[in-house]
């Protein structure tokens with residue numbers, strides 16, 4: 172029934188498959204930035220924490236009786252550490268983006284969204300009316316300001332950006348935070364790739380720019396990346412969290428996040444806070460290698476190397492795999508121009524990172 176569509180996907184080298192990769196491959200492709208997915212100590216602690224509960228599964232939506240002390244402990248810790256008034260855990264970052272964009276953008280409000288915002292946010296804009304959505308050029312704060320100041324609609328202004336962009340690895344500019352303040356706009360920041368990786372306390376972009384959370388700030392973070400678990404959270408004022416709890420459909424009509432995943436997120440958060448100096452040191456060491464060999468100055472651990480050809484990046488990926496390395500081959504339409512996406516995970520030893528960087532440098536020349 173879909174053979175024609177599949178054929179056309181294949182013809183344009185856009186056909187995707189799910190593969191179970193050889194576990195001996197050196198992982199330079201996943202978002203496990205800190206190597207937390209192999210941290211058995213936090214896994215054990217989370218497991219023991221869940222075993223203290225009478226019920227080991229959430230069993231229901233948070234608004235019925237799926238909300239557990241484990242969710243609350245995690246939310247309280249997130250608020251205390253990040254300086255936000257309130258928090259809510261959500262099943263995944265994908266659902267968190269759907270929740271925020273669909274629920275917070277009311278009829279007369281206008282959403283200004285970066286063109287490179289994650290697919291989940293872009294999907295959520297399809298639930299809004301066309302006139303409610305304005306897309307601005309990636310990280311172009313002047314374009315944003317032009318569009319925001321031209322807006323004549325009478326509702327709220329809402330801006331949606333990422334802390335670190337998932338494909339380019341670049342950071343949102345601080346000017347966007349200033350624009351949000353100037354125009355009293357709500358600012359949604361997706362910190363999927365920034366929390367755990369940037370900032371004085373490895374908390375993400377607010378921390379990186381030393382911005383104190385205000386009433387108009389919303390921070391979303393995921394647990395499936397640097398935190399080595401699964402799930403997500405939203406941090407904001409109590410009023411916004413109350414509103415989301417009352418209006419966001421993925422929060423109301425979905426089973427509460429898994430107790431184990433949230434317990435693991437909490438243990439991971441504690442670990443990151445306690446070990447931040449070592450983790451930061453290791454991040455800097457890896458970024459130094461990237462700079463020295465590939466001449467790429469990055470603040471994040473996402474290193475995109477542009478080859479501009481869907482077929483070529485798949486070939487490079489296959490060749491590196493033969494040598495024992497797994498890197499991402501990201502193709503159109505996910506990115507405008509095909510890239511090898513190298514994740515400079517800090518659990519990878521330096522010699523391996525140096526070797527793969529040298530190979531990629533050769534290929535670029």
Ligand SMILES: Cc1ncc(COP(=O)(O)O)c(C=O)c1O
Pocket residue numbers: 263264265266268289291333337361363364393394395402403
């Ligand atoms: C920027 C960004 N936001 C949101 C998500 C979705 O998060 P999750 O994997 O927890 O659904 C991702 C995941 O790839 C992402 O890269």
